[in-house]
Amino acid sequence: MTMYVWDYLSEYEREREDILDAVDTVFRSGRLVLGESVKGFEEDFAAYQGVDHCVGVDNGTNAVKLGLQALGVGPGDEVITVSNTAAPTVVAIDGTGATPVFVDVRPDDYLMDTEQVASAITHRTKALLPVHLYGQCVDMAPLRRLADRHGLVILEDCAQAHGALHHGRPAGTMGDAGAFSFYPTKVLGAYGDGGAVITHRAEADQALRRLRYYGMDQDYYVVGTPGHNSRLDEVQAEILRRKLTRLDGYIEGRRAVARRYEEGLADIAGAYGLVLPTTNEGNTHVHYVYVVRHAQRDDIIDRLKGYGISLNISYPWPVHTMTGFAHLGWTEGALPQTESAAREIFSLPMYPSLDQARQDRVIEALREVLGTL
Template sequence: MTIRVWDYQQEYENERADLLDAVDSVFRSGQLVFGASMRGFEAEFAAYHGSRHCVSVDNGTNAVKLGLQALGVGPGDEVITVSNTAAPTVLAVDAVGATPVFVDVDPDTYLMDTGQVEAVITDRTRALLPVHLYGQCVDLAPLGQLAATHGLKLLEDCAQAHGARRNGRVAGSTGDAAAFSFYPTKVLGAYGDGGAVLTSDDEAAARLRRLRYYGMEERYYVVETPGHNSRLDEVQAEILRRKLRRLDTYVAARRAVAERYAEGLGDTGLVLPTTAAGNEHVHYVYVVRHPRRDAILEALKADDIVLNISYPWPVHTMTGFAHLGYAEGSLPVTERLAKEIFSLPMYPSLAPEVQDRVIAAVREALLKV
């Protein structure tokens, strides 16, 4: 049996009756878009985070893009973020006509090094875009202070941190707005694409609702301002609504998997994940480090274990962003991590015996390299 970094089949079997009922309830409702399921999910997701508004959209990339637009970010502006992230974070900045400006990451947590942010703020800076990476939160306190001092907006990228907390506050509840992805692999994942933006700013929420619906308010064909078609459909909304009730259970299961890895691999030369003080990690992915990463992955592949690297190419090194002018060595921590990190299998239904096979194979591979 091939072991992969993520699999949903067992979770589907466990939840099949509820998921099929969710689909059936939508199909029988007579409303496939902008119906009761979407409204219910938005209300419940907002309540989970203590936010006034949730505006659901079609995917996480558009959640970041529309979140930036709703906060007033556009052509000519700069947005400070990180290069150690999935490319969609940065593509969303580019899509609104703004310029991404990168800072390096902390060598232990791999999160934004907030101490570097102030030095790159200019008169064009409009927003800060921290990424709550791999399942734990960036410390937003210093970023909030910088935003207040310099008149900036703070948009949290929460695509990898559903349910994560810092000092008791859930990810997505601190900034001016927060963008979420519900791609199937996420801690709260749909059976297709989906996304959402949280905000407690009434005006930003109103702009978001217009932006996701062609720029219209309630009446079709009456465009208030140019927008997009970025709606979350009723089927995915109802599935997410059902799964939201199990989010804390998913998180607990992921933490149990992480604890088992720590017990099984803690005495090896592998660098295991570090949880920052004050953080409650949800382990979206279980990222480890080793200088002989590629040799380890080859050894594991020979044992029918196919793993992943999050992320092998920092965004600033990609040809599509060469115009930004970041030379090799400009973000040394990010660049070093890209050569050493890889992800072990992590999902709530990962069976202990399968995880034990992964642990044994990793230990054996470490002896060979």
């Protein structure tokens, strides 16, 4: 039986009664769209994050897109971000009519190299979009200083960082708004698509509520900027509301898995060229994925298939090298750290219900493969 980087079935078996009750609660409520479950989840998630406002939307991509629009980003603007991210980050920027501008990442943690941001700012720059990748936060202090100096807004991409902290502050609360995805694989995942934007800014909250509902502030009447049909589904909201009460437990489960990898691989990593993930000072890592690095990545992945282990790469193609973004004019070699990482990184299985026996199977197989290279 093939083992994959993510699996939800064992978790579902444990939580099945509550999940099905959540569905039944919505179906019996008499309100299937923007009802009490969406309202309740928005209030609960805002409280968990320690912010004033949370607006549920239909997916993480639109959380980024609508978040940018609510902060005033539009055609003719530039948004500084990274190419080492899931394509939806950049798809969302493109969807606002703004132009994504890339800076490279750091070689040790693959996060935005904040020292490169200042030189990327132009008179068209409107926003900074750091991506809190793999479960830990970008260094936000220098970005905040740059934003304040140049009059920019900051939208944090928190799709992989639910519950992550940076010097005690939750991901998504250090900029002007934070965008979250609740895709099933996420640290807080739904049983389908979902997303949300959190903010302290009342005007952004009001704009988001219009934008997710066609641009309406009342039935059938569009004001300001026309919006989208981007409402968080009532069933997914109720499931997320239940799962939010277990989020801290999910995070601790992920940390336990990360500790077992460290214990099982640290003694051979250096000798065999395997680079294990690090946690930056001041960060609380939630380990959305467990990303390791090796110069013979592709060979390792192929050999592990013989052990029934199928691994993932997050991400094999930097966004700036994709043909879909050729119109931006970036070429290979422009972001050397990003491109180097894309050739060597890969993810080991990571989810809170990963039991020790299955994880040991991964560790032993990887040790054996490394020993034959």
